[in-house]
Amino acid sequence: MKQGILTDILDHSHRADPYPLYAELRKTPVYHDGEGPYVVSTYHEIMALLHDPRLSSDQRNRTAGAADPLAEEDTGDSATLPPGFLKLDPPEHDRLRRITNRPFGPPHSPHRIESMRGDLDETVKNLIDDIAAGTSGNGEGTERIDLVDQFSYPFPVTMICRLLGVPREDEARFHVWADTLAASLDPDPTADQAERAKVTQDARMELGMYLAGLIEDRRKNPRDDMLSHLAAATGEESMSTMELLSTAALLLIAGHETTVNLITNGMLTLLRHPDVLQRLRSEPGLAVPLVEELLRYEPPVQLLPQRTPLVDIEIRGVTVPKGAAMWLVLAAGNRDPQRFENPDRFDPDRKDIQHLGLGSGIHSCFGAPLARLEAQKALSELARRLENPRLLEDPPPYRQNAVLRGPRHLMIACDGIRP
Amino acid sequence: MPDTALDALRSSGRIVVVGASLAGLRAAETLREKGFKGSLTMIGDEPYEPYDRPPLSKQVLLGKASAAGTALPRRRAIDAQWRLGVPASGLDMAGRRVKLADGDEVPYDRLLIATGVRARPWPNEAEAELDGVFVLRTRDDGAALARRMDAGPRRVLVIGAGFTGSEIASACRERGLEVTVAERADAPLVGALGGVIGAVAAELQRENGVDLRTGIMVTGLEGDSTGRVRAAHFSDGTTLECEVVVVSLGAQRNTEWLLGSGLGAGPRGIACDAGCRAFDITGIVTDDIYVAGDVARSPHPLFGYQFLSLEHWGNAVAQAETAAHNMLSESTDRRPHIWTPAFWSTQFGVNIKSVGVPSMGTEIMITQGSTAERRFTGVYGYQGRIIGAVTFDNARWLEFYRHQIESTAPFPPPYPTVDRRAEGSRPVPADFPDPSVPTHGPTVTLSGYSPADRRLTFTPAR
Numbered sequence: 066m067k068q069g070i071l072t073d074i075l076d077h078s079h080r081a082d083p084y085p086l087y088a089e090l091r092k093t094p095v096y097h098d099g100e101g102p103y104v105v106s107t108y109h110e111i112m113a114l115l116h117d118p119r120l121s122s123d124q125r126n127r128t129a130g131a132a133d134p135l136a137e138e139d140t141g142d143s144a145t146l147p148p149g150f151l152k153l154d155p156p157e158h159d160r161l162r163r164i165t166n167r168p169f170g171p172p173h174s175p176h177r178i179e180s181m182r183g184d185l186d187e188t189v190k191n192l193i194d195d196i197a198a199g200t201s202g203n204g205e206g207t208e209r210i211d212l213v214d215q216f217s218y219p220f221p222v223t224m225i226c227r228l229l230g231v232p233r234e235d236e237a238r239f240h241v242w243a244d245t246l247a248a249s250l251d252p253d254p255t256a257d258q259a260e261r262a263k264v265t266q267d268a269r270m271e272l273g274m275y276l277a278g279l280i281e282d283r284r285k286n287p288r289d290d291m292l293s294h295l296a297a298a299t300g301e302e303s304m305s306t307m308e309l310l311s312t313a314a315l316l317l318i319a320g321h322e323t324t325v326n327l328i329t330n331g332m333l334t335l336l337r338h339p340d341v342l343q344r345l346r347s348e349p350g351l352a353v354p355l356v357e358e359l360l361r362y363e364p365p366v367q368l369l370p371q372r373t374p375l376v377d378i379e380i381r382g383v384t385v386p387k388g389a390a391m392w393l394v395l396a397a398g399n400r401d402p403q404r405f406e407n408p409d410r411f412d413p414d415r416k417d418i419q420h421l422g423l424g425s426g427i428h429s430c431f432g433a434p435l436a437r438l439e440a441q442k443a444l445s446e447l448a449r450r451l452e453n454p455r456l457l458e459d460p461p462p463y464r465q466n467a468v469l470r471g472p473r474h475l476m477i478a479c480d481g482i483r484p
Numbered sequence: 485m486p487d488t489a490l491d492a493l494r495s496s497g498r499i500v501v502v503g504a505s506l507a508g509l510r511a512a513e514t515l516r517e518k519g520f521k522g523s524l525t526m527i528g529d530e531p532y533e534p535y536d537r538p539p540l541s542k543q544v545l546l547g548k549a550s551a552a553g554t555a556l557p558r559r560r561a562i563d564a565q566w567r568l569g570v571p572a573s574g575l576d577m578a579g580r581r582v583k584l585a586d587g588d589e590v591p592y593d594r595l596l597i598a599t600g601v602r603a604r605p606w607p608n609e610a611e612a613e614l615d616g617v618f619v620l621r622t623r624d625d626g627a628a629l630a631r632r633m634d635a636g637p638r639r640v641l642v643i644g645a646g647f648t649g650s651e652i653a654s655a656c657r658e659r660g661l662e663v664t665v666a667e668r669a670d671a672p673l674v675g676a677l678g679g680v681i682g683a684v685a686a687e688l689q690r691e692n693g694v695d696l697r698t699g700i701m702v703t704g705l706e707g708d709s710t711g712r713v714r715a716a717h718f719s720d721g722t723t724l725e726c727e728v729v730v731v732s733l734g735a736q737r738n739t740e741w742l743l744g745s746g747l748g749a750g751p752r753g754i755a756c757d758a759g760c761r762a763f764d765i766t767g768i769v770t771d772d773i774y775v776a777g778d779v780a781r782s783p784h785p786l787f788g789y790q791f792l793s794l795e796h797w798g799n800a801v802a803q804a805e806t807a808a809h810n811m812l813s814e815s816t817d818r819r820p821h822i823w824t825p826a827f828w829s830t831q832f833g834v835n836i837k838s839v840g841v842p843s844m845g846t847e848i849m850i851t852q853g854s855t856a857e858r859r860f861t862g863v864y865g866y867q868g869r870i871i872g873a874v875t876f877d878n879a880r881w882l883e884f885y886r887h888q889i890e891s892t893a894p895f896p897p898p899y900p901t902v903d904r905r906a907e908g909s910r911p912v913p914a915d916f917p918d919p920s921v922p923t924h925g926p927t928v929t930l931s932g933y934s935p936a937d938r939r940l941t942f943t944p945a946r
């Protein structure tokens with residue numbers, strides 16, 4: 066299937082810098098080449114569609130065989146777990162999201178994220194301390210770090226464990242499952258597909274069983290963590306065990322690879338803009354706008370392949386037929402010159418920063434407050450503690466995945482690690 | 485050709501703003517933002533710097549914020565001379581002067597009138613004077629009412645179940661106070677949202693323990709020997725003991741000070757063109773007097789060019805910004821105030837929002853969610869097009885419907901949406917007590933994203 070520019074976008078050789086392709090794509094705000102998905106790349110159109118009730122996030126509304134090179138093969142999860150609310154429409158979406166939010170955010174739990182600050186600080190500190198301990202030079206000479214493996218990867222999983230209430234002694238097992246599931250999102254053409262599918266399926270099963278056990282235990286011995294609260298809820302505003310399992314899995318998956326990439330992309334961008342890195346050291350307040358600009362400039366979720374119209378809809382003169390596959394290219398909208406001045410400039414002082422990086426509308430990122438805090442803390446601490454950091458490889462090697470785009474490794478050299 | 489008079493105005497002109505509240509402040513800030521360097525005078529009859537009113541019926545009555553703590557956040561310094569605590573008492577249009585009640589006169593090159601509205605008082609003056617009888621419009625009103633609610637009255641009576649009255653009732657319930665709401669219509673909010681939604685609002689009130697009495701009028705208030713209100717009498721012959729009465733019967737425009745000035749000002753407000761310039765009584769538009777906020781009535785192309793008076797926070801802000809922009813602009817750079825009406829309210833834990841002009845609607849269709857669950861979107865239709873929408877805890881969809889209204893999309897909506905239920909399968913009469921019926925006219929659609937590039941497209945009558 067030849068799809069011109071879409072093939073290029075999916076092609077790994079463009080992963081390091083897809084932005085020129087997106088600029089090309091924006092010339093046709095609703096791109097369709099005859100058989101593939103309808104691809105929307107301009108800011109205002111994406112924003113409108115994210116608020117359009119004629120669009121569904123539920124795969125069951127797709128016409129069978131609607132051409133989409135990103136369509137998920139049935140990995141078997143649908144057989145074992147119902148879809149999480151990311152892939153559901155209202156009213157089920159609203160109900161599950163509302164219940165999940167009760168122990169997570171305002172109005173019922175305004176302090177949940179704030180109360181994780183201590184854990185967060187400690188986790189960041191330990192990870193950087195481990196890097197310092199593991200490197201040879203101790204102050205003298207050059208240290209080499211792979212930021213992805215040594216920092217970005219383990220960090221978000223640890224935080225999700227704390228959020229859900231996974232006991233510390235089980236965290237290591239959790240990391241193994243999370244890594245396997247993340248890897249499954251990243252097709253590897255060279256690997257034995259059947260073997261990979263089996264490994265993924267096993268990890269999913271084990272994770273499911275583990276969580277089911279944990280939920281059972283929390284029902285009996287509740288603590289102040291999300292799983293306990295969700296398990297304890299009763300009446301109309303409560304979930305079945307299956308729903309609870311898929312929600313927990315959703316939080317793990319949605320909050321993992323995304324945050325990994327935000328932190329890695331963030332460090333990469335800072336190393337490419339040393340003036341900003343320097344400012345971050347002296348102006349801790351800069352972390353907040355910096356992370357917003359990062360979500361615009363290098364968004365971890367490049368496009369949403371999930372939407373399907375329930376009826377023929379017209380966008381900029383193009384009729385997208387009912388049941389067709391649609392992609393909303395957030396990363397292209399984020400660099401739309403009709404919306405942002407100098408869109409290709411990384412500018413943490415930008416005032417007008419309504420980016421699409423966390424989505425918008427009813428599916429807008431549930432974990433946003435946590436994601437922001439994680440990235441702010443991680444980048445500030447890395448900037449503070451790494452002495453004279455520099456990129457060893459630019460561009461770094463990227464993962465296959467075009468949707469959750471980010472480096473597989475980020476090799477950094479530095480002169481030492483401050484305490 | 486550059487307009488030298490305009491340059492002079494920008495660099496050393498005198499701009500006077502009467503009404504130092506939301507619209508007045510936002511206009512002043514916009515003037516400075518656009519580079520106005522001349523003198524700016526803010527005249528306000530209240531002794532306070534600009535403050536925000538919506539919290540007065542919400543957080544303030546709940547004790548979550550103090551009335552004194554509602555000052556409007558400042559977007560920038562405005563370097564103005566403040567004349568607070570003095571009402572403007574007259575206008576000399578020919579001499580370009582505002583007269584103040586203390587005898588002073590303030591000359592202007594451009595004038596912005598943003599005197600808003602005040603609460604309609606209880607018609608019987610002696611009864612209105614009784615201790616315990618309140619209205620709610622100002623910071624002082626809010627502080628006094630909150631203090632009285634702190635004292636734990638045995639029963640509060642709210643007269644009038646519009647948005648403010650309903651919010652006050654909600655605050656009472658949240659504080660555990662007994663409250664009766666008396667409403668002449670058959671349900672709360674019917675004037676703004678019609679009978680279908682009014683019925684939902686009525687259930688909401690009753691479920692929350694409000695003693696809601698509809699189709700009824702309060703005929704009199706009765707005081708005790710010390711001048712405190714003790715009871716109210718109703719048109720059905722019954723009497724209710726109550727220690728606090730909140731009169732919530734809508735608003736009156738603050739235009740009396742303009743009587744005889746020659747400006748087109750009256751009980752319905754001050755008429756202005758879409759560029760916010762006031763009309764004089766002959767219907768000629770003035771060039772130096774602008775109007776914004778609750779006191780203004782301006783024609784809206786989307787709604788049959790009807791003159792809309794909107795008591796909406798967002799309207800005050802948008803209109804003030806447009807008025808300020810136009811004051812400093814050459815005629816070809818002026819912008820129309822074509823803000824699509826939008827309103828919000830929170831009551832009984834529900835976030836209610838509307839867009840467009842629901843009260844023009846003759847039919848309503850529940851396109852998403854369910855009224856029984858109190859989570860839904862209702863769309864109003866008028867002559868085959870969408871004219872308004874309301875959401876109960878469903879606000880994230882409102883943006884879509886705003887766009888539908890602006891593009892005069894057909895009603896009933898011919899498409900399915902997520903969360904469509906059985907009750908949303910067809911439209912029903914919206915059930916407004918007195919549907920306003922504007923004439924047939926041409927169709928106008930709005931497009932564009934920022935105020936500067938909003939465009940109108942005119943299509944002759946279909």
Ligand SMILES: Cc1cc2nc3c(=O)[nH]c(=O)nc-3n(C[C@H](O)[C@H](O)[C@H](O)COP(=O)(O)OP(=O)(O)OC[C@H]3O[C@@H](n4cnc5c(N)ncnc54)[C@H](O)[C@@H]3O)c2cc1C
Nearest residue numbers: 503505506507529537538571572599600601777778796797
């Ligand atoms: C209790 C309450 C709750 C509200 N809740 C909402 C809500 O939830 N959502 C929403 O959209 N809107 C709400 N509103 C409406 C919103 O507050 C108004 O739309 C907004 O305040 C209008 O601003 P304005 O500047 O036009 O008028 P105003 O705020 O009325 O200001 C006019 C000012 O001019 C002064 N003035 C009058 N005459 C003179 C004179 N002759 N000389 C000098 N000064 C004078 C007045 O005293 C006042 O200070 C609420 C209003 C109230 C009272």
Ligand code: HEM
Nearest residue numbers: 150151319320323324327365366423424428430431432436
């Ligand atoms: C930088 C990190 C993150 C980014 C860039 C990101 C991005 C996004 C985006 C774009 C969406 C919208 C999906 C859609 O509209 O279809 C989304 C949804 C979601 N995100 Fe995130 N996310 C991040 C971190 C997290 C974290 C840490 C969590 C969990 C704690 C999380 C949980 C979710 C969930 C549950 C949804 C689905 C919401 C819904 O359907 O209502 N995300 N995220």
